Amino acid sequence: MGWRERGFVGWRERGDRRVYSEEKKEEVTVKLYEYMGKELLAEYGIPIPEGGVAATAEEAAELAGKIGSVVLKAQILSGKRGKAGGICFTDNYVEASRVAADLLGSQLNGYQVEAVLVEKKLQIDREFYLAISVDSAARKPIILASAKGGIDIEDVPEEDLVKMNLDVTVGMQPFVTREITRRLGVTDVVAKQIAEILGKLYRLFVEMDAELVEINPLVISGETVIAADAKITIDDDALFRQSSLPTVQERTAAEKQAHELGLSYVELDGEIAVMANGAGITMATLDLIQFYGGTAANFLDAGGGAGIEQTAKALELLLAKKPKVILINIFGGITRCDDVAKAFAYVKQNGGIPVPVVFRLVGTNEERGREILLAEGINAYKLMHEAAQKAVEIVKGN
16 A cells, blocks of 8 residues: 555645755755655555644544554754754644644744654564665765664664665675675575565655665664665665656755755755855865864855845844854855954854854955954954864864
């Protein structure tokens, strides 16, 4: 039975809830919400929990009344929903209605919750991680699997992660699935089911032009293996072959605001807010932060030629994230160093900047920019690695 037959209604059919766009392809991605991903899994014969998607508290209560003990999961394009309060369990429809009412319309990890997934609560005996992605270095699909599934999969030690590249000319052969289940430490009925799921997952990966298909966790419940979660990303260059798929807008409120300002901005989960001028220098700044043991709160490329007003608004955007420190890395060319410094001074004098700021300033009108910053108590660095190291030290309290 397909996911739609189980009661799932894609937002494509909800004319009053337009959360995707088919007209402006540059403003959408082809990441799928969990319920959309599970619909695809079910169509390929991969077991999923009984459930349905609700856009109102009344719909959630109705689903919970039919199913019994349920889990309600906020439908947003973000991980770590459980830690943010976006996954809740209940045994009755009254509580399900209250939880859904609290979640719907709320902001979670920077996204507004427009729907909740109401699913049967599973008996979980073991949790696995299973994914197929693209290994860009090997230029081949890669299977990723682990017997330590669930939250924080990125923290699983390398030795507990199974990795195996696939030859696209031969596909998912039985010897591959046998080797993976052996390394996962499963046998008999469970091993057979996981092997079958691997084959179906690979077929989905190929036929849907996916960049990633991920099940985390893949749950053993009694003697049944079930996909308890789903994350699917489709290659946007293959959209002409996948016209039936919805395209979902994934920008957070802050990312939308930045887009309106003409800024390239992506929210991340770290502690150091970053602004630089140019995609390359911004990426290098993020790499340096990681190199010195820190984490970036965002990617913000202010671009070339950003004026005082635009730069000031970019700073206000960073402050809204409430970072522990702001790192500004400017190599002045079209963007003038004194304009960036003036924007900083304006924001500080008119609204305040309640967190430490580390500057690296080099290039056009550098000396004038340094004078402005010095008047505000900021001594700018010349070398970007020194500025990144200082920002990390501030976060760590050194």
